[in-house]
Amino acid sequence: MDSLFAPTSVAVVGASSVSGKIGNTIVANILQAGFKGEVFPVNLHGGSIHGLAVVKSIAELNRSVDLAVIAVPRNMVLNCFKELIEVGVRSVIVISAGFKEVDHDGWLLESELAELARKHEVNLLGPNCLGLISSAARLNASFATGNPLPGKIGFFSQSGALCVAVLDWAMGAGVGFSKFISLGNKAVLDEAAMLEYLGNDPETKVILGYVENIDDGRVFMEHAARVSMKKPIIMMKAGTTPAGARAASSHTGAVAGSDKACAAAFRQSGVIRVDRLDDLFNLAKAFSSQELPLGPNLGIVTNAGGPGILAADACGESGMRMPTFSPDIIGDLQRMLPGYASLYNPVDLLGTADAESYGRAVRIVGHDPGVNSLLVIVAPSAGLDLAAVAGAIAETAGEIPKPVFCCLMGRRNSEKAREIFASAGIPVYDFPKQAVRAMDCMYRYAAWKGRPPRTYIIPERDVDGARDVVESALRSGRAELVEFQARDIVTAYGLPSPESDLARSGDEAAAIAGQLGYPVVLKIASPEISHKSDVDGVRVGLNSAEEVRAAFWDITARTQRLRPDVYIAGCLVQQMVSPGSREVIVGFRRDRQFGPLLMFGLGGVHVEILKDISFRLAPLSVEDAGDMVREIRSYMLLKGVRGGEPVDFDAITDVLIRMSCLAEDFPEIYEAEFNPVLVSAEEALVADARMTVVDPGPGGATVRGLVAEPE
Structure with a gap:
């Protein structure tokens, strides 16, 4: 291009x-x-x-x-x-x-x-x-006001008005760009094309983007995953709420997809997502001027205790750590500082600090082998020459092969100092939390780049057998497959489930229960009832033929009374699972832009009340599946608390990967849900399943025409 x-x-x-x-x-x-x-x-x-x-x-x-x-x-x-x-x-x-x-x-x-x-x-x-600006070519083919400084940041935006505002802010803040691109309606060139070009652009060190929708999520992820291994991509996605999604549609003619799918796409392809414009450029300053840290250990030098504590709090809220300095470093600090100064992390030089003490402290702390990056906080005080302090820090930072950041608190009389830091390539922030946030993002990005390759497994499954079930449902006009209909697909994909059979009478239910062995569970079987709890359609712990017969007639009669309009096929008789099992949910819904979005969380009613759910997009790697399980807040309940046994995490991973494979194999399945999956120390059993099918072909109800917004 x-x-x-x-x-x-x-x-x-x-x-x-x-x-x-x-x-x-x-x-x-x-x-x-x-x-x-x-x-x-x-x-x-x-x-x-x-x-x-x-x-x-x-x-x-x-x-x-x-x-x-x-x-x-x-x-x-x-x-x-x-x-x-x-x-x-x-x-x-x-x-x-x-x-x-x-x-x-x-x-x-x-x-x-x-x-x-x-x-x-x-x-x-x-x-x-709005057009575009290319600094290296000295080209401003836009109708924006003013020319930005040249720099290492490549920026693209779907909103032209936002481009104007960002350009004005950047010129005021002295931030430069390599490329500045207004995408507009993205008729041909879109965010994926910009990622591909900027990823190979030698003038660009960090890529920033603002988008309101992503038209082809799969292509975007392919480009982003490839480019993010070479340089950081920091993006802001608008339209994250229903109100924002409607505004995005009227503004650009685009239809916003599921924000959860977009978040998963960014996470899986290495894109750093921000929610605020100031974060976008705070991170851009860091990535464009400093090298990535080799670890999370942060050394802090300050001349005021309060800002040092704020920085420590920000570390505690992030992945950054504040290590204890080595004895040699503490000894060096002790020899240079007053007896009442703090020698530990953070180092407090006190309000009497001058340029010389800042330079010496930064040199000492920066050479501690246990420190990966350095934050220097400068709070204005009477008689403190900010420009001299900036010069001393900048000179010393050049001797330290580690990222150095500065927090320069206060704006009055600090312009000269800020210019010195900018010339030295040291990013400056107004408050400690902004600096720590930027450093944390750099560390997490470095860790993401250094992770081992993902492992993808294609499990054995009977695709033809599952296709017979799906095509039969489409021919009959059924949109939903409930448990007794979906279990053939569950079996075809090698997913273990409790033994079960469909009974059409109380006597047949008792006979099946006798074959399965007591205790058993009875569930209403109707293609028009997705949530059995709505009709009180489940009985558990049935221990005799008499209890089974009574439960059968009670369930079917109650359902017929509450839902006289539905067809009742009978009851599903199912083997009772160990009472020590825990319930989880595994499911997916097809997002219009990114494809199948998989979900995992605690099952049963917990998923609706707690909404403790993790998301990833298919295809799912083994590592992604493991991350999904560990990500939920309730992970410790699965790991075992107060002497409880941990569940079989490998079995959960297997269910997730097989669900991912099902989603990839069948575009006709718009959504699927296994709830609950009963997990114990030995196994994971799919105890209930439901699926929604649509015709994705010409003349059918296309998946892209449906709203996909998992809650």
């Missing part, structure tokens, strides 16, 4: 001689940025714009151009695009708005633009976008 980010020629279609119009601003920005290539303003009326001769039509260009920027009314965009293709354009930025974000006609027009771009292999950015 060099023709987009490093063109040798640019045509501005819709250039204007009227100051303040978008077509005028774009030409002015290109020239003011110092672009060295050829610039061709295109306008029907001719004349000159900013000293450049105007070309009256695209055809009069009479040559191919690397990049064209279109800023004309919507109804003219398509013809301009076709004419640009005729003259051999390589990349096009469509600034113009009024496409899928507005109405159906706009959606059709945008679709035609995208089809033409793909057919003729033209890079299309937008429409409805």
Whole structure:
């Protein structure tokens, strides 16, 4: 995409001689940025714009151009695009708005633009976008106000207005960019394409992104997983609440997917997610200026006790640790500091500290082999020369092969000190928690990069047998498979379950119970009843034929009275599982953008009340499955407390992986749930199952047309 980010020629279609119009601003920005290539303003009326001769039509260009920027009314965009293709354009930025974000006609027009771009292999950015800025090429092909400083941060955003705000903030804060990209409606080039390009861009050290939706989640994950192994990706995803999702849809014409699926996608592909814009750039400052720490151990040097305590609290809330210094380091500190100063972590230099004491303390603590990174806190005090302190810290930090961060509290009289830190590549934060948060993210990212490769297992299963069940359900028009119907799929996928059989009368139920052995469980069997508890449709601990017969008639009569509209097939008679078993839930729902989203948590009613659930996207690795189990707050209940036996975690992992495989094998299964899965020290048994099927083919109810929002 060099023709987009490093063109040798640019045509501005819709250039204007009227100051303040978008077509005028774009030409002015290109020239003011110092672009060295050829610039061709295109306008029907001719004349000159900013000293450049105007070309009256695209055809009069009479040559191919690397990049064209279109800023004309919507109804003219398509013809301009076709004419640009005729003259051999390589990349096009469509600034113009009024496409899928507005109405159906706009959606059709945008679709035609995208089809033409793909057919003729033209890079299309937008429409409805701000444009882009490429620092190395000295190109500002946007209608933003001002040019950012060059830097190592690559930024892309789906919101043009947010681009303007971020650009203004960055210029005020002295933050520089390698690339600055407004994606707009993402007709062709989207966040995945930007990740791929910025991942290979030598000018970019860290990638930032703001998105409101991700159209093709699988492609995004593939790109993100590959790029995040080379450089950090920090992203903010809007539309995380139902209100935000509706706003995102009206703003961009996009349909927001499940936020839980997006969170799982980011986690599994190594993307660092933030919820606030200040976090986005606080992390960008850290990643773009410092190397990754080799461990979580943080040394703190301060001249005030309160901020040191705040930093210690922030460490306690994160994965960072505050190690005890070695005896040699403590001895060195003791010799240089007053007798009443704190020699331990954090080191408190007291309010009388000066530039020399800061420099010496940073040098001593930074050379402790047990310290992986260093946070220096500077609180203003009477007579303290902040610029001199900054110079001493910057000079000393250059001798330490570890990340060094600074917290410079207070804004008045600190600008010179901040400039010194910026020149030395030391990120500066206003408060200790911001700095610790950034350091923690860097450590966790380093740990993620260094983790061993994932292990994927494809278990043996009877796909044809399961397909017979699914296709039979689709032919009969059934949308839901409840337990007595879904158990054939459970068996086909090698999932152990308690022995059971369907009984159509009380006598048949008693006979089956006698074969299975007492005690047994009875459950109502109806294709129209998903949650048996709604009709009090379960009896447990039945120990005789008389109890089984009575339970059968009680369950079926109650169900018929409460739900006279449903078909009752009978009752499922099931072997009773050990009373020491614990209940968990394993399930998935198909997200429209990312595919099957798997869930795990405590089963039964706990999942609805406690909502203690972990999520991952299929396909699931062995490591992902293990993380899902350990992630829930109730993990210790499964591990065993007060002498209780731990459950068989390998068996749970096996159930999760087989569920993941089922989700991948059958796009017809929109959602599935095993609840409960009864786990003990010896096994994990699927005691109940339900599935929803849809026709994903032409003419059927597509999975993408359904709302996927697991609660």
